[in-house]
Amino acid sequence: MQRQSSYSQDTGKLYLVPTPIGNLEDITIRAKKVLTNADYIAAEDTRTSGILLEKIGVHNRMISFHKYNSKERAPELIKLMQDGAVIAEISDAGMPVISDPGYILVQECIKHDIPVVPLPGPSAFATALIASGFDAQPFTYYGFLPRKASEQKPFFEQMNQARATSIFYEAPHRLVKTLKTMAQILPAERQIVAARELTKIHEEFIRGSVAELNDYFAQNAPRGEFVILVSPNTEAPKQLSWPELITLVDQLVAAGNSKKDAIKQVAKEHHVSKNELYDQYHQE
Structure with a gap:
């Protein structure tokens, strides 16, 4: 058993800092303060994060930390924190750890008894969920699905039977193919929501059946990153334990x-x- 007190140690620690998913005004006062005071900022993409940090007036040293270098970089960051450094970890947008490699760093911190301090903040899937019109409890978040149709099908089979709202992310250039694969498994009348450009000027929620959204995107090229939500199957039998x-x-x-x-x-x-x-x- 392990107990952690996030604020009792004067040694180094890791802050998990959410960043805006679109509208920069969504940055919190606390997030800006932590980023300003951190010794280092571990960023998924230093170029993308650099634009945000410049606009909010933060000029601390950034360290690249992404899925391709996370296993090699994590020990370096752990050593810095063991020596007393405070590190703030951010993703390109939204919550760290969710759909980014932050969990590797969190696991290493826990292993080395380094405090991990999470800050609340924006998340694309939660933002889309509360405006979807679907039941928000329970829900299942899948992140990004595999790209191949053959690998996506098992996920859609689960969604077809799920009594919970199902949520996943999709890139615009793959959306049409993904919806076609979904239409092979889910009933044509099953309700889905495609949310795009959340918190931005062109924010949009496109609601309808699987068949309707397939037709819509076949005629209107998808733009922006999408959160796709699938309504619960209220007729599905209760899942056994x-x-x-x-x-x-x-x-x-x-x-x-x-x-x-x-x-x-x-x-x-x-x-x-x-x-x-x-x-x-x-x-x-």
């Missing part, structure tokens, strides 16, 4: 089925990952 699913597997095994076939059958009938069910079963 892992222990309940494992009990069903045991019942099929007791009836003479092999464990492999039993797991496959239960996974298919209850729309869960066969591999995940296999892992859960063999943990028992």
